[in-house]
Amino acid sequence: MSDTLLAGLASRLGPRGLLTGSDAASAGWSSLGRPIAIARPSSVEEVVAVIRMCAEAGVPVVPWGGKTGLVGGANADGAVALTLERMNRILQVAPDDGVMIVEAGCVVQTACEAAEAQGMFLPLDLGSRGSATIGGVISTNAGGNRVLRFGMMRDMVLGLEAVLADGSVVSSLTPLIKNNTGYDLKQLFIGSEGTLGVVTKAVLRLRPHLPSHNVALVAIDAFADVIRLMRRLESRLGGQLSAFEVMWKDYYRLVTTAPARGRPIVPLGHEYYVVIEMLGGDPAGDPGRFQAVLAETLEGGLIQDAVVAQSRAEGAAIWALRDDGEQVQRDGPIAAFDVSLRLSRVEPFSQALRERLHARWPQSRVILFGHIGDGNIHIVVGVDPERADMRRQLDEAVFGLLAEHEGSVSAEHGIGVDKRPYLALSRSPVELDLMRRLKQSLDPGGVLNPGKVIAEA
């Protein structure tokens, strides 16, 4: 069966279009499994052909973007992996209309640079910007550092083209911001991790270039003041606040001490460190305003210390601390969690989490950082490699506590296979049933990324 399929695919896609055998063994951030082949279509027609032929043969198709997902959503064991890497063109940048059209395989950073070259701004900023693809960030509804102001990927997609499990092509490539003509079908494909369709093209909304970048790092001793500061800045900077990233003290210590390359820009010894970014349009006036608002909060006692970057390089040095997430792995194996809570629950949850984990594993290291404006925290816990059961117990401890605090088991990384056992902690039986109904309606044969997000009925 699969030999016939592979022969058919090879014939349809040509020599550059199909990798098999050892060529199909690949690597990425997530566990990719062992696909029976990697299909590399160069057009939407070829994507259709791959999906039709696989459906016919009863072989699943697993879409691949940048392969930098974190929840096993691209695991292609026994499936044909469908990579969009050859469909990576920027089809159009239209500054007058405020949009760009790209193929799904285009790398995020490439798209950002193409927009910038035309005086526009694609406000998507995430750690994997150099590898993640537009199709991948659409499929996972990626977030990142500027969600506070510009929203998730969902908010940047005006239209898209997707191929369904039956091979039909849904072309909703509208560049319109307002378009209430029936159901908003693109929403089906955003954040559904390739289980309802394969995204092949997208129309992205662009913003005007914002020439004034203002960055500061501040230290705060009480979490309540972190929230007060954020509300104050949201109001005082009136929509220009673009990032508010919190590092708990353990994270800050890690990224400012050797072997990390960073050094403390604000002295160690405080509880919380916040990266604040304001993007504006007035390079002459903005820095003064930014500094004045921060000075006000310092005098008022809301913050304990602050350094305002005086140049792009100083701003980059502050961001480099926040972005040096690799340091959390330097002292041994870890387990990482990406959760969200309503803002007022973030600190009660964090404190209870430390207590619960320390009571059970007295030696455990717990490191926190995240996008506080969105109630999104990343939790890193050191694990003992000699205790094979600890990982699962840890999952249960973290997610159990999270459910008590009505949090979400996945803020921005998605469900994939890794978080599937815990999905029911964040979604009700009726919701899960409705998800299955949608999957059943759009992909009754279970062709597209089966077993991801939800278990088949």
Add this chain to the structure above:
Amino acid sequence: MSDTLLAGLASRLGPRGLLTGSDAASAGWSSLGRPIAIARPSSVEEVVAVIRMCAEAGVPVVPWGGKTGLVGGANADGAVALTLERMNRILQVAPDDGVMIVEAGCVVQTACEAAEAQGMFLPLDLGSRGSATIGGVISTNAGGNRVLRFGMMRDMVLGLEAVLADGSVVSSLTPLIKNNTGYDLKQLFIGSEGTLGVVTKAVLRLRPHLPSHNVALVAIDAFADVIRLMRRLESRLGGQLSAFEVMWKDYYRLVTTAPARGRPIVPLGHEYYVVIEMLGGDPAGDPGRFQAVLAETLEGGLIQDAVVAQSRAEGAAIWALRDDGEQVQRDGPIAAFDVSLRLSRVEPFSQALRERLHARWPQSRVILFGHIGDGNIHIVVGVDPERADMRRQLDEAVFGLLAEHEGSVSAEHGIGVDKRPYLALSRSPVELDLMRRLKQSLDPGGVLNPGKVIAEA
């Protein structure tokens, strides 16, 4: 059959819960038809009961919000109308979490005021704010004056509760901004005009109160400069521009001459008049910045005249001109269109439209105004009441030209029944098929608002 149903509903809902006979004859902006009864449930359990009983009896259910829709989406001929007017409570305003929870029957303005009372801001601003309900604006994905900065209703909904055609309650009342746990089910109910479920509650995202309101009215002679001005302001005001509303000269003349109460704030004689609003957080500094940016554009010749409001009252007077849409009806019957185009097509389309309409109906009046930042224009055409066929011919002329310019036949008013014949001009056969598939999957019996948005398969 329907007598048994009515008796059952009356018994379940109580005397205040059901209107029949002459009590069920009602009126509103849109054509509401003749429902066989009006159900007035007071709880989600009663909504479930109404839907189950109607489904059993084979009688359609038509949800009613504020009944101020413009496309016949609430027409309840032969159906049970389900009004949410008794489910209008504000359940929670949580400034710390930046959210509020309301029942669907809550009037928009009431929700806005409740947020404001807690120092927060619900940035939904539309003409029908005093009558439209939260459930209604969710079902139609309403837009309005501040979409440019804050998005459509879709962007303000974090979670919702909806009742499906089978009576199951999808409770997705999450207050989380980031929540990638499976399919984003709420999207199914936003903008689908009550055809996939009845929205009963919503969690809305709030923004911090913005104390600085800055409003100006400017006159411009060339449309290209209108666009240039918008881009300039978007960039220079760095995210604080909250409205950019254009009135073509005919509209401006109508709203500034008797019997309208408004008078020209900027002199007549120019081609375009733009209401510009900047909401900010710095009442001391914002007005100066706003004025300086406008002065710059005046000196540069981008605008021909400008008046900056010096008080709240002056700002309100400028907005009152834009909001006095009633004037377009004062010279006789009209047909109104709500379309959107990519920005670069707005003026070519508008010019071609005038030419085409004048060629065919030399006496026709064509009045334009709209939310240019979103590519959304409202078109008003005077119709000859003695020519019964003119309305349909006009629809065909406007929508035919619109399709040539790749526009949308409904920017923010939805499809209902009135725009259904033209839906295929904006959506492809595959898209329409997918819409039908969703309807079939969620409401196989055609219980909820049948015949609206899409024709049954």
